[in-house]
Amino acid sequence: MADIVPFRGILYNQEKIDDYRNVVTPPYDVISPDDQKKYYDRHPANVIRLDLSKKNKSDTPEDNHNTRAAYHFNQWLKEGILVRDDKPAFYFTSTEFKVQGKSVVRYGMIAMVGLEPFEKGIILPHEKTFSKVKSERLELMKQCHANFSQIFSIYRDNKGILSILKAAVDGMEPLADIVDDKGDRHKLWRITDTSVNQQVSDTMKEKKLFIADGHHRYETALNYRNWISKNDPDFDASHPANYIMMYLCSMDDPGLVILPAHRMQIDVGKENLSGFRKKAQAYFDITPIPFSDKEKEKTESSFADLLKKNEANNAFGVFMKGCNEFLILVLKNGVMDKLFGNEIPNQLKTLDVTVLTRLIFMEILGFSQKRLDNEKLIAYSSNAQEALSSVESGRCDMAFIMNPAKMNNVREIASAGLIMPRKTTYFYPKAITGLVMNDLRPQSSKS
Numbered sequence: 072m073a074d075i076v077p078f079r080g081i082l083y084n085q086e087k088i089d090d091y092r093n094v095v096t097p098p099y100d101v102i103s104p105d106d107q108k109k110y111y112d113r114h115p116a117n118v119i120r121l122d123l124s125k126k127n128k129s130d131t132p133e134d135n136h137n138t139r140a141a142y143h144f145n146q147w148l149k150e151g152i153l154v155r156d157d158k159p160a161f162y163f164t165s166t167e168f169k170v171q172g173k174s175v176v177r178y179g180m181i182a183m184v185g186l187e188p189f190e191k192g193i194i195l196p197h198e199k200t201f202s203k204v205k206s207e208r209l210e211l212m213k214q215c216h217a218n219f220s221q222i223f224s225i226y227r228d229n230k231g232i233l234s235i236l237k238a239a240v241d242g243m244e245p246l247a248d249i250v251d252d253k254g255d256r257h258k259l260w261r262i263t264d265t266s267v268n269q270q271v272s273d274t275m276k277e278k279k280l281f282i283a284d285g286h287h288r289y290e291t292a293l294n295y296r297n298w299i300s301k302n303d304p305d306f307d308a309s310h311p312a313n314y315i316m317m318y319l320c321s322m323d324d325p326g327l328v329i330l331p332a333h334r335m336q337i338d339v340g341k342e343n344l345s346g347f348r349k350k351a352q353a354y355f356d357i358t359p360i361p362f363s364d365k366e367k368e369k370t371e372s373s374f375a376d377l378l379k380k381n382e383a384n385n386a387f388g389v390f391m392k393g394c395n396e397f398l399i400l401v402l403k404n405g406v407m408d409k410l411f412g413n414e415i416p417n418q419l420k421t422l423d424v425t426v427l428t429r430l431i432f433m434e435i436l437g438f439s440q441k442r443l444d445n446e447k448l449i450a451y452s453s454n455a456q457e458a459l460s461s462v463e464s465g466r467c468d469m470a471f472i473m474n475p476a477k478m479n480n481v482r483e484i485a486s487a488g489l490i491m492p493r494k495t496t497y498f499y500p501k502a503i504t505g506l507v508m509n510d511l512r513p514q515s516s517k518s
Contacts, residue, residue, distance in 0.1 A: 074185030077159035095505035118505035177326030218316040220504040222285035228321035335467035388472030
């Protein structure tokens with residue numbers, strides 16, 4: 072049973088912060104070093120100082136980026152820059168954005184959700200995670216005892232929960248109305264009506280939640296709760312560490328968009344580059360698309376169109392360093408069954424990202440699992456042009472251009488208790504960080 076409850080969120084004090092845009096950011100895992108500096112410079116109370124504080128070469132166990140984040144968090148609470156709401160609330164949001172030139176709106180609810188181990192089947196993952204990232208986020212939580220960003224989860228809305236939330240804020244002025252650096256518009260409302268909130272909590276009890284984005288943070292929250300339970304003699308079922316802040320979105324919302332997660336491989340090796348096409352021919356039908364510098368932009372468009380036309384056929388676009396052609400790879404019939412038989416469950420075997428990981432990366436390129444676990448040797452982007460440019464500039468050796476995963480794949484695989492390879496999905500846009508925060512200390516538990 073999913074335990075989804077309103078909470079007394081911590082928000083920026085609008086008497087001291089007159090423009091929310093100056094203090095919010097995207098989630099930490101999509102912020103580049105240049106962006107980090109940009110947000111640092113934008114405002115002295117930007118949430119970047121909490122969620123992705125700068126590291127210094129002089130850092131020590133007593134003075135480091137995590138201890139500095141804790142200092143800022145506590146200081147901003149004392150100074151009234153951050154203020155905790157008096158009443159428990161659900162925080163309703165809308166995000167207006169554009170995809171392929173079309174305007175789209177996605178709605179979400181920020182709430183506290185009771186932590187559950189994945190094996191209970193109430194909250195389900197769909198992707199693998201990096202262990203190093205989890206250990207780094209755990210140290211931040213140990214110092215700050217707070218959620219600065221929310222887990223992005225999705226659920227089946229066959230009981231009209233979204234309609235209830237929309238009706239609750241109808242005619243209500245939003246607390247915040249922000250246009251971010253990408254031009255996306257974010258609005259935030261506070262719902263404190265106890266009857267509405269009880270109705271939502273009761274209806275959500277029967278739901279399964281699928282983590283769309285934030286697997287690392289969710290697993291870190293489980294580890295944090297375990298750490299608290301061992302180190303706090305007063306820990307019990309009412310301790311706020313039993314909960315995590317989530318952004319909940321209906322799977323049936325037309326604004327729920329999945330973009331592809333293109334892969335850029337680093338340090339592939341000359342032998343792999345020179346021999347890739349010949350090895351791949353045993354498993355794929357390959358269509359080369361040559362280009363000249365003058366016609367590269369036009370050729371990229373043809374390349375993208377051909378990839379999309381083959382989205383039902385395990386198709387990939389490939390661009391290699393030093394080549395003046397794109398490749399479209401379409402998997403031959405029966406290859407995955409012949410190579411992997413019953414080793415890979417059928418729900419996973421037909422996924423593009425499984426074919427890419429097991430067949431292309433491991434079988435053809437000979438990458439070990441250890442290499443695939445090394446986040447320094449692979450980069451991701453939802454923008455095909457950015458992925459291709461990374462090869463052209465020499466920052467990466469190979470770019471693999473993907474078609475997006477489908478929502479039914481996410482639901483079926485998570486429901487079956489299976490895990491997709493890392494970065495199978497890119498739910499766009501990310502849930503913004505800094506609109507609402509949550510304190511995990513007992514003296515600040517939900518009322």
